[in-house]
Amino acid sequence: MYELFPLSVASTIRNKKGIKKIFFSQQDGDDFIVYWLNQLFKEAEQVNADNQYITEACTIDKTIPYSMEVPIVGFNSSRFDISLIISQMQCKDWTISNYIGSPTQAKQVIVHHKKLNLKVKFVDMLTYLQPMELKQAAKDFGDGYDDKKGLFPYEAFNTDNVNEVLSKSEPFTMEDFNSSLQKTKISEKDYQIYLEDAKRFKNRWDYLQFYNEQDTxxxxxxxxxxxxxxFKYKIDMFSFMSMAACSNAIKYAKAYEDFDINGVYPNFKDNSQKFYLTENYWQSKVRGYESQDKHQRRDTTNNVQDKDFDYFKQLFKDSNCSICGCKFTFDNKPTLDRIDNSKGHSKNNVLPCCLKWITGGLSNVMHRVNRSGI
Known part of the structure; x- marks a missing residue:
């Protein structure tokens, strides 16, 4: 029976000052993952500062606040890697503010530092790729792969002898690289590459650091x-949770490519009957708004009610869509669009708009069709 335990952790940080590497291991004590997380937050502070809006006087423009989760990207990390560190993501200084995924796979974990008021977001690079090895990803999307990653025989030691084995100065033997878990053996060529790399290090701990840092x-x-x-399409990759979601955003970006927000576009010709609100229709909308808001845990205390029927009947009669300007007909029925999406469907937080265009991410794109008449 095998049990995984944390041995070491490394990160490569890229910010405006350049690239740096950090490494922590059991040599730093039992809390080395906590030390690593603490250092990550310090690095995230710098990344966050790098992304602040700067005035012409080279000072931070406080009128345009910037506060985004700083991404911490792993490779194939959503299962085993996260499971080994997730218990350290809750402590007196920081806590998990959002976890998306299942008990066995974390698609995204956001950790909030209570004192710094800073958030980091743990994501898996494979979220944005087809399933592949890191070697293949480096080859396809980097400058190619040149065996700099190295090799490391994790099965050559256990919890009882880890320090004894890794403190040795001599290289690992060829047999040390045999894997009973993966049923593999190292080739003579790969072993010779390892031996050349090992010459540069005082002991196996130092080689482990090199191996982990290269991995990142x-x-x-x-x-x-x-x-x-x-970003060619003004898409922030880390704002989305999958390759499919990024592709979807690009599709919408392409739809807006030739759209002039200041242009004057003709409306569609809609010859269907002018819309008039009925009590049954209004009551079904009221129930629907309440259900939506409760599902999203929004306050429904001041939500629109059945008794508001006369007010909204007149509003829909006198108004056009607040987004595209189209008139309301039975082919283009109205609904209520919230002004502040953090609040519920209260009377002072809604505007009339076209029902058939309010379909999640399609809303604005479909309104473009209304405005441009294509």
Missing amino acids: YIMIKPLMTLISLQ
């Missing part, structure tokens, strides 16, 4: 490539 460093260029591919 070779992710930088593939990540920057992926980010750049999305």
Whole structure:
């Protein structure tokens, strides 16, 4: 029976000052993961500062606040890696503010530092790729793969002898690289590459640090490539949770590509009967708004009610869509669009708009169709 335990952890940080690497292991004590998380928050402070809006006088523009979760990106980390560190993500200084996924797979974990009021977001790079090995990702999206990642025989030691084995200065033997879990053996060529690398280090702990740091460093260029591919369309990759979601956002960006927000566009010709509100229709809408808001845990105390029927009947009669300007007909029925999406459907937080265009992410794109008449 095998049991995984944390041995070491490394990160490569990229900010405006350049690239740096950090490494922590059991040599730093039993709380080395806590030390690593603490250092990550310090690095995240710098990344957050780098992204603040700067005035012409080279000072932070406080009128345009910037506060985004700083991404911490792993590779194939959503299962085993996260499970080994998630218990350290809750302590007196920081806490998990959002967890998306299942008990066995974390798609996204946001950790909030209580004192710094700063958030970091743990995501898996494979979220934005087809299933592949890190070696292949580096080759496809980086500058190619040149065996700099190295090799490490994790099955050559256990919890009882880890320090004894890793403190030795001589290289691992070829047999140490045999894996009973994966049923694999190291090739003579790969072992010779390891021996050349091992010559540069005082002991096996030092080689482990090199191996772990390279594991994260070779992710930088593939990540920057992926980010750049999305940013061509003004898409922030880390605002989405999958490759499909990014593709969807690009589709919408392309739909807006030739849209002039200051342009004058003709409306569709809608010859259907002018809409008039009925009590049954209004009551069904009221129930629907209340259900939506309760599901999203929004306050429904001041939500629109059945007794508001006369007010909204007149509003729909006298108004056009507040977004696209189209008139309301039985082919283009009205609904209520919230002004502040953090609040419920209260009378002072809604505007009339076209029902058939309010479909989640399609809303604005479909209103573009109304405005441009195409």
